[in-house]
Amino acid sequence: MPIKVLIIDDSALVRETLSQILNSDPDIKVIATASDPIFGVKKIKVERPDVIVLDIEMARMDGLTFLRKMNETVDPIPCVVCSTMVAEGSENAMKALEYGAAALLQKPALGTRKFLEESKVRICDAVRSAYKSTSNIKKLIPSPISSRIHSPQPKLSADVILEKPTSLTTPLETTEKIVVVGASTGGTEALKDFLTMLPDDAPGIVIVQHMPEHFTAAFASRLDGLCKIHVKEAQNGDAVIQGQALIAPGNYHCLLKRSGSRYFVEIKEGPLVSRHRPSVDVLFRSAARYAGKNAIGIIMTGMGDDGAKGMREMHDAGAFTIAQDEASCIVYGMPGEAVKNGGVDKIVPLSNIAQTMMNSALIRSR
Incomplete structure (x- = not known):
């Protein structure tokens, strides 16, 4: 089974572009999109994703607040933060890492669609990495995925x-x-x-x-x-x-x-x-x-x-x-x-x- 992804971003263009990019990979499937975390929670209740791709700046609830709340739960879903607001070394980047983000992707303020399309490999790799993250290793065991994604490596000493x-x-x-x-x-x-x-x-x-x-x-x-x-x-x-x-x-x-x-x-x-x-x-x-x-x-x-x-x-x-x-x-x-x-x-x-x-x-x- 492919990795199930939920995209939470207030930009319809970004949701569409990310969906096209991720769905083009046979090992990844976007099961839902949402314009903010409140809608995202409703989508999660319908079908639980394996990975969430998350923006920061959104209405009603910002991505960092959602990320913090998610990682305080007993069984958090790994999140890839994809935002214009996670420049290397920035306060938002540090907070996203502190709150448990599995990966960070910085979008440019302009030319977002072209950037995302050119970053296809990086985006798909970030989703794979998040899926395999330590905080969610228990979900890896019962969830077989296609042979192109390696099964979890042994826990090496x-x-x-x-x-x-x-x-x-x-x-x-x-x-x-x-x-x-x-x-x-x-x-x-x-x-x-x-x-x-x-x-x-x-x-x-x-x-x-x-x-x-x-x-x-x-x-x-x-x-x-x-x-x-x-x-x-x-x-x-x-x-x-x-x-x-x-x-x-x-x-x-x-x-x-x-x-x-x-x-x-x-x-x-x-x-x-x-x-x-x-x-x-x-x-x-x-x-x-x-x-x-x-x-x-x-x-x-x-x-x-x-x-x-x-x-x-x-x-x-x-x-x-x-x-x-x-x-x-x-x-x-x-x-x-x-x-x-x-x-x-x-x-x-x-x-x-x-x-x-x-x-x-x-x-x-x-």
Whole structure:
């Protein structure tokens, strides 16, 4: 069966053009269109789509409000936001990602029809990607689709990214504290709150936030302007140093490595791990291996279980591990799974994570 799509856009021209584009792909079928989210909800009640293509600026209810409400439900439908208002690094783009958009497509203010027609492959790929998204993996299992769309890949572990260690143990030649952080849905705002609370002499930090390619640099730049510490998108070989946070680039795995007493990051391509790239599990497992008891791990709001296994490995290697509590999470999936897996030393509200981390770094450095 093809992927069923609902288009919600206040422009009749856009609805028509997107319908023609998506219906031209044999693996996709537009089952309904709506001029705003209120009408869209009525269409969903008649027949549930697999993916929603969503505009932002609409009458009665804007797309961001609908997206937020959708991703607060028990069984959200993945949404591709297609709008003139999601320029790279814009506030709307950041909010759309925070509210759980599976993909973002920016329409031009003029020449929309020509742009959409020329972007056919990109639009269809965005719908496929959304259909396969982690937040909706349970719908993939019972819903066979045509052979041209690959069935869901096995849920790979960090073994596919991390090379086998050359020895059973790696000597820790430094006592410098390193912090690794994982977050997903709701994480952009949670990270902002956490990082802005840190002093300029905070330990070096490496962050994986599930975010599409090309958006992490703008996200890091935005945070850099708000924080006492320096925040930047990680590049291969960047040193992990005091007073700086590195954010894994979208669509690449980020590993913590060490050479002597120097910590640095390695940016790698590779398959999805725990159905994500970058994967929190990859970062956390590398921290367990190369930093051990010198590491502090933090897992924040997010859907799914990415990071739960890696945090347990960090815990078992002697690291101090922190999970955001359920009350302060947008989605308690990732922290909740880490707690269930036995890898969490302390569960604290978002407002207390920075202080808890700094206290731990101070105590463990003595």
